[in-house]
Amino acid sequence: MTSPQDEFHRSLDAGAVALEQRLRDLVSPLQVAVRATRPPGGRWSLDMILEHLCLANGAYLAEMEGAVTTHGAPLRNGAWSPTLGGRLLVHFMRSERRLPAPKSMVPGPVPRDQVLDAMLDSLAVLRALLARADRLEWRKTRLVSPFARWLPLNLGDAALIILTHSQRHANQVARLRESLGA
Secondary structure, eight states: OOOHHHHHHHHHHHHHHHHHHHHHHHHTTSOHHHHHOOOGGGOOOHHHHHHHHHHHHHHHHHHHHHHHHHSOOBOSSOOOOOOHHHHHHHHHHHSSSOOOOOGGGSOOSSOOTTHHHHHHHHHHHHHHHHHHTTTBOGGGSEEEETTEEEEEEEHHHHHHHHHHHHHHHHHHHHHHHHHTTO
16 A cells, blocks of 8 residues: 555656756757856856756755654654645745745856756755655654754655755746747
């Protein structure tokens, strides 16, 4: 018998796989110069968006790893549910409204080499971490947001935040690519 957590895990895994392919399709064919082009108004280039995701995902993955390693609650019934903070963060990330990034997530002017590969690797790390955590009760495996230390989350919240935030910026990548005529 499958639990709500099992179904949620399958949904997150499928979403990460689809997102990996979408980002690869959007970014891989582009020349370096196109990926580095900043649109008017000081907005981020394609590679800067990917760097932002690397920074954000890395911070969340570190918190998740710590929670799984030291605070993981054994699986009882798999009745996953989001925390209030997790539900609110995901809601804001699904909105069309432009949100300011915390300073620690603002990319520098020159993203790391192979930034697409690094971003895709972060999604692979997420998938592997969740697979390792499948015997834990995600709603009781606690952590805090790395960008708002006062905000308690659970493991499922953090995974959904990574995926939703990455999907939000994949949409931004698609819009920017279209505006650049690429």
